[in-house]
Amino acid sequence: MWENDLTRVLNINYPIIQAPMAGGPTTSELVAAVSNAGGLGMIGAGYLRPDQLRNQICEIRRLTDKPFGVNLFVPNRYTADEGKLQTANTLLQPIREELQVEEEPVHPTFEQDIKTFQDQLNIIMEEKIPICSFTFGIPSPQIIMKLKELSIVLIGTATTVKEAVLNENAGMDAVVVQGVEAGGHRGTFYGKDSESLIGLxxxxxxxxxxxxxxxxxxxxxxxxxxxxxxxxxxAIGVQMGTAFLLCEESGANNLHKEAIMKATEDQVVLTRAFSGKMARGLHNSFIEKMKNYEEVLPDYPLQNELTKAIRKTSATKGTTGHMSLWSGQSPRLAKKLTVRDLMNKIIFETERLHPKL
Known part of the structure; x- marks a missing residue:
């Protein structure tokens, strides 16, 4: 009933992909539960060290024998603008003092990012992961060729028609078309963020x-x-993030989950304040304090590292005021369910709307 080109290439029952939410939500339990329910579970490996990625792959394989995938952030070259770093630190210092943040930020480098990316790719190839997706860009032709030689299915991300064409020309097997309604970071890699804010x-x-x-x-x-x-x-498939973020198996902070459950659509905004890259989440005091300074903040991932301890401390203290509460633009539709119950609900609703799907 649900079979199509995507389910066949991914070897899944339903063309429903759990978005690879980096930073904690995509626990082994969540990924495995989605795959066991007939969808495609995805590890959000963007912030994982190589050893953490390998360990999670092993954990998931103990929980499921179904296909699952890994998502990677494609590194983009950046430079540390000392003026912007100083401006950001000046703006953030009162917040650090208010929260009593003790952890000092560690500035990443592009060279470190490249090495981590390559190490992650090596693990994906060594572990024979069947599906690999990419955000923030397209890997080199050499990398694509190596992955294809191992019959790994490659999925790109596009926020514009031009980016979709670039993914097709690069040899991707499928592409996630990310509308402006999507929660978390925008996948934009070609052109300005402001030019990619297109509705799904x-x-x-x-x-x-x-x-x-x-x-x-x-x-x-x-x-x-x-x-x-x-x-x-x-489209012949969907990728859902916020819906799965609310699931019991998700590793998202309970404060984050509760905030989405109480939110309305007009509270979900786009911001560069937390990471230096455009992302969608729930409005809070941190976004409000920083909204007039977004254009002078350091680029991703530098700003992301500068706010890391602030976000962590805010969560530890039980307050959402300085957390990055990523969410898509439909929080009123959010339900707190198990993965199995959510998948059953989605499948029932879809089949009821179109029994001959």
Missing amino acids: MSLIPQVADVIRLPLIAAGGIMDGRGIMAAKFLG
Whole structure:
């Protein structure tokens, strides 16, 4: 009933992918539960050390014999602008003092990021992971060739038609079409962030008319209605983040989950304040304090490291005021369920809307 080109290439029952949310939500239990329920569980490996990635792969294999994948952040060259770093530290110091933050930030380097990325790729190849997806860019032709030689399915991310074309030309097997409604970081890698803020309903058909890759819709999809809308517009699969972030198996902080459950659609905003890269999350006091300074903040990942201890301390103290509460634009549709119950709910709703799917 649900079989299509995407389910066949991914070897799954339902074209439902759990978004690879980096930073803690994608626990081994969450990834395995999604795969066991017939979808595709994904490790958000963006912030994992290579040894952590290998350990999580081993954990998941003890919990499921179904396919699952790994998502990586493609490193982009950046430089440490001392003026912006000083400005950011000046702005952040009162917040550090207010929260009594003791941890000092450690500035990353592009060279370190490249090494970590390569080490992660090596693990994916050594462990024979069947699916690998990429955010923030497209890996080199050499990397793509190596992964394809091992029959690893490659999934790119696009926030514009141009980015989708670049993914197809690079040899991706499918592409996630990320609408502006999506929670967390924007996957934009070509052009300005401000030029990529396209709604999912507008983006899917425009991409579908230009490229031939299987399209996976992402951004605000929480139930069967969203899946059917994406299907009619030209997508044959969906990637859902916020819906799975609320699940019992998710590693997201309970403060984060509760904040989404209480939120309304007009409280979900785009901000560069936490990381230096455009991302969507719930408005809070940190975003409000920093909203007039976003253009003078350091680029990702430098700003991300400068705020890391602030976010961590805020969570430890039980307050959401300075946490990055990533969320898609449909928080009113959020439900706290187990993965199994969520998948059953989504499948029932979709089949009820279109029994002959």
